[in-house]
Amino acid sequence: MKWRFEWCYRLGLAVLFVIAFWSVWASAQTVTNLNLPASAITATNAPHNPDLASGTNKLAVLTFGLDKIDYLNQPEHEILGQPLWKYLASLIYIALAFCAAWLLDLFVTVWLKKLAAKTSSKYDDLILELLRGPVKVVAFVVLLNIGLNIFEWPEHAQLFLSHALIIVVACSATYVILKFVDLLLGLWRGKILTPQDKQFAEQLIPLVGKSTKVVIVIAATLLTADNLHIEIKTLLAGLSVGGLALGLAAQDTVANLFGAVAIFLDKPFHIGDRIRVEGVEGTVETIGLRSTNVRNLDGHHVTIPNKLMGNAIITNITRRPTIKTEMNIGLTYDTPSEKVKRATLLLEEIFGTNPKTADLIISFNKFADSALNIFVVHVWNGTDAKQHFAEMQALNLQIKSRFDAEKIEFAFPSQTIYLKTEAGK
Numbered sequence: 001m002k003w004r005f006e007w008c009y010r011l012g013l014a015v016l017f018v019i020a021f022w023s024v025w026a027s028a029q030t031v032t033n034l035n036l037p038a039s040a041i042t043a044t045n046a047p048h049n050p051d052l053a054s055g056t057n058k059l060a061v062l063t064f065g066l067d068k069i070d071y072l073n074q075p076e077h078e079i080l081g082q083p084l085w086k087y088l089a090s091l092i093y094i095a096l097a098f099c100a101a102w103l104l105d106l107f108v109t110v111w112l113k114k115l116a117a118k119t120s121s122k123y124d125d126l127i128l129e130l131l132r133g134p135v136k137v138v139a140f141v142v143l144l145n146i147g148l149n150i151f152e153w154p155e156h157a158q159l160f161l162s163h164a165l166i167i168v169v170a171c172s173a174t175y176v177i178l179k180f181v182d183l184l185l186g187l188w189r190g191k192i193l194t195p196q197d198k199q200f201a202e203q204l205i206p207l208v209g210k211s212t213k214v215v216i217v218i219a220a221t222l223l224t225a226d227n228l229h230i231e232i233k234t235l236l237a238g239l240s241v242g243g244l245a246l247g248l249a250a251q252d253t254v255a256n257l258f259g260a261v262a263i264f265l266d267k268p269f270h271i272g273d274r275i276r277v278e279g280v281e282g283t284v285e286t287i288g289l290r291s292t293n294v295r296n297l298d299g300h301h302v303t304i305p306n307k308l309m310g311n312a313i314i315t316n317i318t319r320r321p322t323i324k325t326e327m328n329i330g331l332t333y334d335t336p337s338e339k340v341k342r343a344t345l346l347l348e349e350i351f352g353t354n355p356k357t358a359d360l361i362i363s364f365n366k367f368a369d370s371a372l373n374i375f376v377v378h379v380w381n382g383t384d385a386k387q388h389f390a391e392m393q394a395l396n397l398q399i400k401s402r403f404d405a406e407k408i409e410f411a412f413p414s415q416t417i418y419l420k421t422e423a424g425k
Contacts, residue, residue, distance in 0.1 A: 097143035105136040127183075141168045163228055170224040177216055181414075185209050203289055204264055207257075252307065254288045259306030263287060268314045276315040278308065322358050323380045323388045330371025330411035331398070340364060340372055343408050347376060350398045356381050356391060371411030 030159035069085060142165065185205055192201050202266075269275050272281050282296035292309050294302045318358050325349065329347070331340060347362050368371045378395075380388050403410065 001169055021285065022113070032403060089322050093128060093143075097140050100143050101140035104139045106356045110356075114318065117265065137168065141165055166227050170220060170227075174217065177220075178213055181209060181212050201264070204260060207289065208261070252305075253290070255307035255310075257307070259310030260287070260289045262310040263306060269316050269318075273316055273318040276317060277304065277312050280304065281317075295313040318383065323382065323385070325376075325378045325380065325392065327376045327378075328368075329374045329376060330368060331374065332409045332411045333370075333372060335372060335381060335408065339406065341406050342406060343403065346402050346408075346410070347374065350402065351376070351378050354391070354395065370413045 004289070165302050174372065185208070189205055191202060192198050210304055220276050222232055263269075269284055271284050271287060277294075280294055280296055280302050282294040282302060284292060285301075286293045289306070291303045291305050294304060296302050329343075331343060335343075340365075344362050344364060348360070351362075358381035359377075361375075361377035363375050364372065365375040380391065382388060
């Protein structure tokens, strides 16, 4: 059976109350061994104080007048060395603390919830639901601690009440923080829309959540132990040495994990995108916690560590809005100027009339070594590489057909050698 934090929390409260009863009982043994009733000891040792009468009425209010009842002060009715009226007054303070906690919970669940319902944001509703349980428990324990500290209890019981208050408040605060982490992770998961990101998030978010909770619980435990005056310097030194050794041993693993977090947060690419990184170009197949798998153009499976992906320059080819093509079309040097101009007009007509053409630049830009060069920059409005190749093939066939019809000849690399002979030879 899987233990939830809520059950452990409630079980801890029950254990605290059991230990409190044991503390009072253990402290009462010392009083019993004196062979004198507690009231006689008080009467013998108490000095004459003229101001005592002025404080009697105030004490009667704090004790609800129960200490004035003779039956509740008789030694034979004492329980664990304490008069019976203290226990009855404590029960009243427990009831008052319970009622105050209930009223506070009612205030949170009714009045504040109505105010939160008037807002368009859902975050205030989630925060109220998060604070409801812990606020009630902390209010009950704090008020109960104030009420019980009014009376003189054995030293063990007083020490326990003080420590119990620290532990309960620490557990409640830790509970709220852990639930707040769950709330943030839930909101983070809710903002993930694409199936590719959801697939990666199912691996990353649980790991981030568990790691964060472990750190929070360890920090809360150490802080609580320090407040309980438990020596933790040796433990902290051991944790520091162990953490340093673990960090050095798992340096690459941690770097890969942080690289995976950087990929998830920045989203430079998704599964299925075509990317170029560190000389590797291909399609992203999987994104893991340790590495990213890419299928390159040759069909090979390439594994790239995430620490490299986190620091590398990544070119996402899939996210380009258009596909740009540059080409050089060479005409023979014996082509007349009129035909060169006609060639540029034909190219403008062929490329410009295509519905997918987003931009076009055509220029007779230079006299090359073996051709009159016409430079063409064509921007195709689309991202599908296969469709782009098909469109370019159709355009190139049109160019060849129209140039052949106009008797415009394409140049190819060639050399003309002139031989000069001397006379009489």
